[in-house]
Amino acid sequence: MKEAVEKMTETDPGGSRPLEGAVIVVAGAGGPAGRATLQRLARAGAHVVAGDASPDRLAEAVDLARYDAGGGAITGDVVDLLDLNATREWAARIEKDLGRVDGMVHLVGGWRGSASFPETDLADWDFLEKLLIRTVQHTSLAFHDSLLRSPHGRYVLVSAAGATQPTAGNAAYAAAKAAAEAWTLALGDSFRKLGDPEHPTAAAAVLIIKALVHDEMRRQRPNAKFAGFTDVTDLADAIADVWTRPAQAVNGKRLWLTPHP
Secondary structure (H helix, E strand, O other), X not given: OHHHHOOOOOOOOOOOOOOOOOEEEEEOOOOHHHHHHHHHHHHOOOEEEEEEXXXXXXXXXXXXXXXXXXXXXXXXXEOOOOOHHHHHXXXXXXXXXXXXXXXXXXXXXXXXXXXXXXXXXXXXXXXXXXXXXXXXXXXXXXXXXXXXXXXOOEEEEEXXXXXXOOOXXXXXXXXHHHHHHHHHXXXXXXXXXXXXXXXXXXXXXXXXXXXXXXXXXXXXXXXXXXXXXXXXXXXXXXXXXXXXXXXXXXXXXXXXXXXXX
């Protein structure tokens, strides 16, 4: 395996497998977006390590992504990202076993809202703070040094347009997403300050969507328009594209996949 990962040289955006030899970790990989991302990164040549808290959901996502990718290098680990020590141990084990870590993609998601601002239930904040903020904090702290050591280190957060233009019934969700974005941009500042000022290699970027849609949603709601939604396969393409761009072009950036409000 170390021979394989040592093959990765400068990323070739025109190559058919531009991530050949890269090791990329996907947190929250058990959902439709995770499956699409695992498949896309594996097809680009990466060894993808999928992480999720649900063993059943993870196993299904990994099996389906391997099939979709034609037998790509995809492995799965059950991990509790709310446990900082467990997340640090996971990061250390991946780098020890595979020789490097070139990316962490954060796909841990969830939503709770209310009919109006006065009806906001602060229990929703407690739930979303753990899911949307703590997991970002733990993964970024755990993988920071590995990504800084990589010649192509990338941390990718998927966020929502609602963080920029929050609505009354989405106060808890929008605030949590905004906090996660701020934390990720601070990570990017760390990469800038600790990296080579002449030739930076590590970057932290935020991909912003309105919402996600996938084939099962379309089957369940055949008459729905899903206006402005991003298909999970398009999100996966955008995630993979972060590695084809220079670190300074994406570090500390909000990259919009939906119109900026």
